[in-house]
Amino acid sequence: MVQTFPQVLLWLVGLALTQEVHTVKASSCKVLPEDEEWPTPAEWEQFNVTVGGRLLGPVIPLSAPCHDNPSGLGSYDADECSKITASWHSTELHIHHPTSILYPLFSNNSCLHSTDRFSPCTRGYYPIYVVNISTPDQISATVSFAKAKNVRLNIKNTGHDFLGRSTGRGSLSIWTTHLKSIELIDSYAGETEYTGHAVKFGAGVSVLDLLEATDKADKMILGGAQRSVGVGGGFLAAGGHSPLSSRFGLAVDSVLEFDIVLANGSFVTATQKSYPDIFWAVRGGGGSTFGVVTSWTLRTFDTMPTTTIRMKFNASNEENYWKAVSTFLEITPNMGDQGVYSFVVLRNQVMHITALYGPNLTVAELDQLLNPFLERLHSDAIKYTKKSLHVTSFFPAFYETNAVTKAGWDAAMASRLIPRDVVENNLDSLVSELKKLSTFANGEPRVIYLMSFNPICTVEPNLCDNSVNPVWRKSVTHVVANLPQSRNMTMSDIKRRARLHVLDDFQPMRDLTPGSGAYMNEASDFEPDFQEAFYGVNYGRLYEIKQKYDPTGVFYATQAVGSENWTESDGVLCSNDGVEVKVD
Ligand SMILES: Cc1cc2nc3c(=O)[nH]c(=O)nc-3n(C[C@H](O)[C@H](O)[C@H](O)COP(=O)(O)OP(=O)(O)OC[C@H]3O[C@@H](n4cnc5c(N)ncnc54)[C@H](O)[C@@H]3O)c2cc1C
Structure with a gap:
């Protein structure tokens, strides 16, 4: 239900009397369309002139043609709806829509193509207006307008963000995807x-x-x-x-x-x-x-000649499966030292090496590095498929090996960067945690991704002084555990499961890797102590620079630097300096 500004105010005050969690002053909230301060149609029209007619909106959600709902945004059209449904998992569908994102959970699962035709199509947490950017001037004008009118600003490029940071309720969105030069x-x-x-x-x-x-x-x-x-x-x-x-x-x-x-x-x-x-x-x-x-x-x-290998097996014996995973992890630091990057998916006792990239390595050299793992599979009589490719430059190797991603699904993500020291000296504990993470309550399978590398900065020493969390440089594996979520669950169930997954079940992985962190782009919006996990020792300096260039918080994103000065509740974004509000 959309609330009016006075309703929001009453709600905030009511909560303040009963709960004690965060401080939010209603008057410092970003304005919403139902607020008196929301720009008038004439002001939007004038703004459109300043951005050269590039303003789109109010933008209707992608799946509106799947909803027959005259009082909402629905505009039922059977043909259009079946086209959307057929290509729902295509990333391109979401990239090319002004507000759609790859993971609809972050829009509050609003106006989904898959829900009942007669259920209302609402805008939910999607932006309302979008500027389809073609020049920097249009961005400057949009930033100035949003700032002057206290409208929430959003930036969407492709909408791939795993933390939903390219959408925002009632926002004016800067859509950069057409900056293609x-x-x-x-x-x-x-x-x-x-x-x-x-x-x-x-x-x-x-x-x-x-x-x-x-x-x-x-x-x-x-x-x-x-x-x-x-x-x-x-x-x-x-x-x-x-x-x-x-x-x-x-x-x-x-x-x-x-x-x-x-x-x-x-x-x-x-x-x-x-x-x-x-x-x-x-x-x-x-x-x-x-x-x-x-x-x-x-x-x-x-460019350089590149070898890639893809492998897959399904182990019926659980012990042998985890022994194979362990042997693979054991050889990743050495492979990383030789320039190899690997991407592995573990699910239901299937190990799928979707890509092993060996730039400047021959097939024989990459096989040699992989040999301890292959021997392990042979000695445990695990049958596998294996495809190698060697080409004279990197791009065709990437093109042939890289699978097209599917969009439009939802999962709770938890992740950790695993230091070399843990892989080399505490591998049994790491594998034991991965094994526990491979299933959720009642044996529901989780999907684990292992990306292994050696991302040290050597190539251009004077450019290595950047703000990347330094824990990256000591890490050899990036572990991501995904708990699939279903559209049929309520949002509170989805959040409850995500908290259990990220805060409880994944905690042992954090305990195993003290002082490490997580990759902010492939992590959870529930990540505890995100400042430490995502930014590490750089957080203080980053915060100072944020205050110097953006003291009023024109730019905001979940768990971005300075986001602790804001509270987002049901998509309403308010600065933290007033009435106490419970945040769910
Ligand atoms: C299928 C898939 C594969 C991935 N593979 C990898 C990988 O191999 N390596 C890796 O490191 N990461 C990977 N990621 C994570 C990826 O880095 C993040 O999802 C990233 O946020 C995508 O950026 P985007 O601009 O494409 O997406 P968007 O969702 O459009 O934007 C992401 C964030 O950047 C902000 N933003 C966008 N454009 C700008 C801009 N011009 N200026 C300032 N802020 C901007 C947005 O507001 C948002 O906060 C992958 C993600 C997916 C979904």
Whole structure:
């Protein structure tokens, strides 16, 4: 139910009398369409002129054609609905809609295609207005308008975010996905020590597009392991692990400069010498925090012959299964040292190595590194499938090996970066925790992802001083445990299960790895002590820079730097300096 502003105020005061949790002052909440302070239609119209007619909205949710609900936003159309239903799991469907995101849980599961046709289609936690960005000026104008009108600002690139940080109730959204320029630079000479080949690209360019473009010049960049992820949005801002990370570090280590619109609306270029604090903070301190990046310049690398291996087996014997997992983990530090990156999925006693990337390695060399694991499978008579590929450059290896991701599902995610020391000296405990995590209550299977690498920053030492949580550099495996959630559950059940999964069941993994952290982009929005886990020793400096450039919190995202100054309850975003409110 949508509440009016006076209702919200009464609700806040009522809660203040009965509960004691967070402090939120109603008057410092971002405005919603039902509030008196919400911009008038004439003001929106005028704003649209300032952004060159690029304003979209009020935007109707993607699945509105699946709802027959005259009093809501539904507009039932059987053909349209069946098209949406048929392509619901396609990432492209959600990327190309102005407000849709890959994981609808974060929209409060609003207006789903799969719910009853006669149930209301509401906007839920989706943005209401969107600026389809084509120039930095439009971003400056949008930031200034949102700030002046106290409207919540959102930034969406591809909508891949696992913590729902590219949506927000009642927000005005900056949609960057159409910033697609790619310029190859033969001899970059800027303010870093690096000179040589580079690429400048718009914030909306995907991993696939950037790898393809650089490959044409026999170069490559560090993109994510999945083709549809945006390079220039949340990925680079959080560090970004890549199939090339064991050779060249994290993706952000190769950033030479970037262009950004700051909270005061100014459009600046950040380099080691110009806005050095912003240059440091944005390279690892997270998206939607310090500004809106419009383009990045990365150094490129000469492409190299690459071997990939994919393997899969189903072990009927549980003990043998976990012995195999253990042997695989045991060899990952050495594989990482030799430049190998691996991506493994564990579920229901199936181990699926979806990709083992060996840049600059032959098939024989990669097999040799994998040999202890293969021997383990042979000695335990585990039958497996194995496919190897060797090509003369990285891009075709990536293209052939990388599976297309499915969108539109929901899961509670918990994760941890596992230090080398734990894998080398406490492997039994690690495997024992993974085994416990492989099932939830009543034997319900969880899915475990193991990404192994050696992401040390060596390639460009003067660029290694960035704000990525330093625990990355000591980590050799990134463990992600997913608890699948179902649309048929109530939201309170979904949250209860997520808390159990993240706070209780995953706690032993945190206990096993004291002083480590978690990757902010592949983690839970329930992560305890997120400042320590996601940002580590850099948090204090990041917070100061946030206060310097965005003291009023124009940019906000769940668990972003400075987000502790805000409380979000039922999608209503209020600053923490007034009435006491319980947060669920
Ligand atoms: C299928 C899949 C595969 C993945 N694989 C990898 C991987 O291999 N390696 C890895 O490191 N991560 C990976 N991730 C995680 C990925 O890094 C995050 O989901 C990331 O947030 C995606 O960024 P985006 O810009 O594409 O998505 P969005 O959801 O659009 O944005 C993510 C965040 O960045 C903010 N943002 C977007 N654009 C800008 C901008 N221009 N300026 C400032 N803030 C901005 C948004 O507000 C939001 O907070 C994967 C995720 C998925 C879903």
